[in-house]
Each structure stands twice: as structure tokens, then as C-alpha cells.
Amino acid sequence: MLFDGHAHIDSEEFKGRVEDVVNECNVIVFNASVDFNSSIKTLELASRIDNLFPALGFHPEFVEKSDEVPKVLDLLDFALEVSEVGLDYYWIKDRNLMMKEIKILRNFLEQAEKRNLPVVLHSRGGNRDLLDLLPSYKVRFAIHAFEGSTKHARAFVDLGGYISVPPILVRDKVRAEAVKAVDLAYLLTETDSPFMGSEKGEINRPCNVIKAIQKIAEIKGMKTEDVEAEIEKNAKRFLGVSDWFELREKKREKIENYLYTRRSD
Numbered sequence: 001m002l003f004d005g006h007a008h009i010d011s012e013e014f015k016g017r018v019e020d021v022v023n024e025c026n027v028i029v030f031n032a033s034v035d036f037n038s039s040i041k042t043l044e045l046a047s048r049i050d051n052l053f054p055a056l057g058f059h060p061e062f063v064e065k066s067d068e069v070p071k072v073l074d075l076l077d078f079a080l081e082v083s084e085v086g087l088d089y090y091w092i093k094d095r096n097l098m099m100k101e102i103k104i105l106r107n108f109l110e111q112a113e114k115r116n117l118p119v120v121l122h123s124r125g126g127n128r129d130l131l132d133l134l135p136s137y138k139v140r141f142a143i144h145a146f147e148g149s150t151k152h153a154r155a156f157v158d159l160g161g162y163i164s165v166p167p168i169l170v171r172d173k174v175r176a177e178a179v180k181a182v183d184l185a186y187l188l189t190e191t192d193s194p195f196m197g198s199e200k201g202e203i204n205r206p207c208n209v210i211k212a213i214q215k216i217a218e219i220k221g222m223k224t225e226d227v228e229a230e231i232e233k234n235a236k237r238f239l240g241v242s243d244w245f246e247l248r249e250k251k252r253e254k255i256e257n258y259l260y261t262r263r264s265d
């Protein structure tokens with residue numbers, strides 16, 4: 001089974017063909033929401049697509065509409081992963097907004113710890129602050145589409161974190177260095193669909209996660225199927241389940257609760 005730990009299948013790019021895109025191959029897909037509306041969409045997709053699982057969060061790029069944050073936090077009861085959350089200092093340069101990003105992230109980390117949910121973190125320019133923040137929380141975490149030095153990659157792994165690798169790896173020498181520096185036991189795969197494709201301008205899809213696996217295999221000097229099996233093991237450990245059946249059962253329960261709560265509103 002392939003593992004796409006972070007994608008945005010609720011994007012416009014996939015309108016009307018979400019099922020086809022997810023069911024094109026055998027892949028577990030975590031759809032990461034970015035605000036309140038996409039959190040609702042994510043839960044709706046998860047309720048009807050077997051291999052799609054809900055990751056709920058509030059993207060740091062949207063810090064200016066942070067009044068939505070409490071509503072997203074309220075939905076975490078129905079999530080299997082917290083994402084997309086994190087720090088973005090690439091698009092957000094305003095000092096006050098940067099501080100606000102940290103405050104919001106702390107809220108999500110607190111809730112993740114309380115609910116024992118794994119967290120998939122966005123970091124653009126925020127690696128140093130994340131390395132300062134994370135030791136205060138007892139959470140399983142992964143850095144989504146990690147970009148940065150091998151030093152930072154190793155530092156995240158030293159904290160018990162995972163490095164999540166998208167297909168763009170095939171054309172990114174800096175990411176290749178990080179993959180080389182990190183033990184396979186701490187790598188996960190993702191697509192960040194529709195972004196981060198192996199080719200420029202391509203609409204990325206969950207099944208392309210195989211391209212990340214092939215490139216990891218090349219870097220590590222291993223067989224593709226062995227890397228695929230190891231990543232699958234890592235993903236189960238990260239998610240805290242012993243098999244995919246258990247994950248599906250957890251999802252069924254959460255979605256049932258969600259639909260029940262919505263009905264009684």
C-alpha cells in the first residue's frame with residue numbers, strides 16, 4: 001500500500017474527479033484542510049471515499065483570517081491527523097502576524113497532545129522556531145515537504161520527528177541531501193497534491209507518491225518495493241495503528257460522530 005500523508009484533493013483542480021484520482025492506485029491519502037471550509041469538505045470527502053482520511057488544520061498563510069481558528073479547533077474531534085498547521089515566514093513577513101502564527105500553532109499542538117493525534121507541519125523559514133517549540137509538546141510529528149539543511153533534518157529526527165518527502169524530490173538536490181542524511185525509519189511520503197509534482201507545472205496526484213519512493217530507493221541504494229514496505233511501516237507507527245483496518249475503523253467512528261453532531265445541530 002502506498003502512503004500519501006499530505007494532499008489537498010479538495011482543491012479546484014480535482015473538482016468532479018476526486019474519487020477517480022484517489023482510486024487510481026492502492027494508496028492511503030490524508031487530505032489536509034487549510035481553513036474552516038476545506039475542513040468541512042475534507043470530512044465530506046472522507047465520509048464517502050474509503051482510502052481518504054481527514055487531516056484538519058489551519059494553514060499559517062491564512063493567518064489574517066484567524067477568526068476561523070476556534071471553529072477548526074472544534075472539528076479536531078473528527079480528525080485522524082492535525083494538518084495543515086505550521087509556520088510560514090515566506091509569504092508572511094509582518095512581525096505581529098508571525099507571532100500570531102506561533103500562537104495558533106501552539107493551540108493546535110496542545111490539542112494534538114491532548115487528543116493523541118499526529119501532526120504534519122508546514123515550515124517555510126520556520127525550522128528554527130519549530131525546533132524551539134516542539135520539545136514542549138508530547139506529540140508525534142512530521143515535517144511536511146521538508147525544506148532545509150541536513151542539520152535541521154537531523155535535529156527534527158533527534159526530537160523523534162519524521163521527514164515527509166514529496167515527488168519533487170526527483171528534481172531537488174537539497175531535498176535529496178536531507179533524505180540521504182536521515183535514516184529510512186524516519187521518512188514518510190506525501191504528494192501535497194496538486195502541488196510539488198515531479199515535473200514543473202504538473203497537477204500532482206496521490207499515486208505519484210511512487211516517484212518519491214523510487215527516488216528514495218535510488219538515494220538509499222535499495223529496491224523500490226523494500227522502501228515502499230518500510231514507509232508503510234513508518235506510516236502505521238506514526239499514525240499509531242497496527243494495520244490499515246484499524247485506521248479505517250477509527251475513521252468510521254469519527255465520521256459517524258461528525259454526521260451525528262451535524263444532524264443534532
Ligand SMILES: [Zn+2]
Pocket residue numbers: 006007008032084192
Ligand atoms: Zn500542503
